[in-house]
Amino acid sequence: MFSFWFGRNVSGERKTADTKFDRIYDGDRGLGDLHANGAELRVWVSEPLMRAMKQVAERLQEPLSKHLRNFLVVYLYGEHELLYMQDHRVGIFHQPPALAYDEGDAPRFSRAKAVECIPGLGKNIVPLKLFLHEKLKLDLQALADNRGIPLSQFTREIMVSHFLGHTLWPERKQLWTPEQSGVADRWAAGEIEGECLEGAASENIEMLHGRIENID
Numbered sequence: 001m002f003s004f005w006f007g008r009n010v011s012g013e014r015k016t017a018d019t020k021f022d023r024i025y026d027g028d029r030g031l032g033d034l035h036a037n038g039a040e041l042r043v044w045v046s047e048p049l050m051r052a053m054k055q056v057a058e059r060l061q062e063p064l065s066k067h068l069r070n071f072l073v074v075y076l077y078g079e080h081e082l083l084y085m086q087d088h089r090v091g092i093f094h095q096p097p098a099l100a101y102d103e104g105d106a107p108r109f110s111r112a113k114a115v116e117c118i119p120g121l122g123k124n125i126v127p128l129k130l131f132l133h134e135k136l137k138l139d140l141q142a143l144a145d146n147r148g149i150p151l152s153q154f155t156r157e158i159m160v161s162h163f164l165g166h167t168l169w170p171e172r173k174q175l176w177t178p179e180q181s182g183v184a185d186r187w188a189a190g191e192i193e194g195e196c197l198e199g200a201a202s203e204n205i206e207m208l209h210g211r212i213e214n215i216d
Helices: 047-059 064-077 079-088 134-147 151-164 178-188
Strands: 039-046 114-117 125-132 195-198 213-215
Touching: 039 047, 039 134, 039 151, 039 178, 047 064, 047 125, 047 151, 064 079, 064 125, 064 134, 064 151, 064 213, 125 134, 125 178, 134 151, 151 178
Parallel strands: 125 213
Antiparallel strands: 039 125, 114 195
């Protein structure tokens, strides 16, 4: 969806638009600076949906986190707004000047590999954490409230519709036990946290049930 084609010329080369997108809305919509991804959106999805999202992002040669944030901008504000942000380096494409810092303040990371997982979730459920700007999350929450459903469910449904089509039943809860669904719902609401396993062997990581996908 985010690989934009404007046709080809006689030589077969891709043609792009010569002019930048202009603003079509009056007033400030609060979309000028959305670069900071300080909010956490928790969604649990099925394995087929997670696999589809990863394959789409890989085909488009972009990180899944970027693709999902682009998708949410299009869903909330429109495709024109996404291209306007891209042209004018605003919104999610805004790049503030880098702040100078001493080397002593640089973050330090543990060499041990950490894996976060949720006990009690089977392979059919993938807990997903997407980090995004707070305004995107608040606007998604407002739409979920209007529908009268939890934010995690609302986000999952629009993801299913986008990646797998509108004819697919969005919940697919029959694939999961009531106990698994209950654990997933409590985690999505922030009522419980996952467990962090330090130094897990690589061959065991893939075998973990309920492994949390952190989409930075």
